[in-house]
Amino acid sequence: MAVRVPLGPDLLYRLYDRQLESRVRAGTLPQHVGVILDGNRRFARERGYDSPADGHRAGAEKIPELLDWCASLGIGWVTLWLLSTENLGRDEEELAALVEIIGASVRGLADRRDRWPGLRITGVGAIGDLPGALQEELGAAEDATADGDTLHVQIAVGYGGRQEIIHALRNHLEERAAAGDSITDVIEDLQPEHIAANLYTAGTPDPDLIIRTSGELRLSGFLMWQSAHSEFYFCDPYWPEFRHIDFLRALRDFQRRRRRFGR
Template sequence: MPIKIPIFNNKQQRKDSFYDSEGTIPGHIAIIMDGNGRWAEKRSMPRIYGHKEGVSALTKIVEAAVKCKVKMLTLYAFSTENWKRPKSEIDYILRLPKEFLHIYLPDLISNNVRISTIGDMKDLPASTSEAVQYAMDRTRDNDGLQLNIALNYGSRHEIVGAIKNILTDINNSALSLDELDEQKFSGYLYTEGLPEPDLLIRTGGEKRLSNFLLWQLAYTEFWFTDILWPDFSQEEFFRAMEEYQRRQRRYGGI
């Protein structure tokens, strides 16, 4: 039976309900934060201003996820395809993790948030990878919300890498072909040991996955919105969770 959704008379009632909810809160939410550049262009501003405003939206959503007791939040911050963008925009985007963590790391620590990453970190600037590693070290003992930042992440790259490592292990007799199944394969991905997302949110009006978690999203519920990421509010975050609660997840069954 679908969970009955209460009717809220105002935004505060919706917010309070989810903060104290006994309903089905998705344990793992993945977000494609799309629309930063278009947000800036609509205002005749350089695209980097959209990315700056996107950080403000990010802090609000992390706050809401903590208060709703979401266990895991995975954010698509920089893809393997994003290297095709102008160098000035790439440089700015890759400075944002350091700036974000410099300002907000104390709050994340006090809210028991644990920082983690998925992606190929070796190709990132040293200042970016060092800032992220520092945050991971400082928060590794926290057991509240796990905040996964997807940096230089591409799902096809991830899957090809997994296959190469599997073949290496088979050739070295560390793995037999008979042992290989879906669970074993998952252990070769960046997301080894992580639960698959329950809910995917994509902002910005596009309805595609853009090479994000292709293996892991097999049975995830999708929620799309035309709202550009800098305008994505806690209210919209709660709206996505309301829709999630209305759905029945059958996993191929009846």
């Protein structure tokens, strides 16, 4: 008589994960995914960790997994929001630890670029306002991966959506002033593409899908200009708990939507 072996939760999870991935692969995938990596501090607090830095480290360890998932599916653009302009006002000790963790994470990604052939890393944000050590880490990673053309990872640090738009408009005004144009000329000629050309992300495709973890239902200024036609997906897990199946569910949700692009 055949013996029936009960399916444990781990096996059921793996079977469901494979089935869902197969379905997702058969559909239209986003070209560019933006991720708000939220919930590291709450993750650390709820687990009784000694400091928020422990949560940030756990979150940093999740990033390579996400890049594996994106590379496997052929998603060529990923923007990760690691540090906002508001975060720069946090407690000095916590901020110092966070900056160090981000720098180590960026360095680690660049050092393991053979894991993601074609990896290219760029920093987006008010990079000049960051601590010198982090600026150096970002610059070194950008130089080391400058020839990558398959998986473009944008590291949003010292980033704020309002500040980005102000930065873009200021640059455009300075360019026009240098060309001898009057403010009247600028006002009459101003077009969306003038702002887009001066964003931190100029030259990159707008995100098709933006994911935010931790249960928060807002963008907090992330890619404000670029997300005009993006699809949004909010999920409950804190970023360090974000699983492959959560990512697949976000993609499945994206595929179920009818994108109109304002039409």
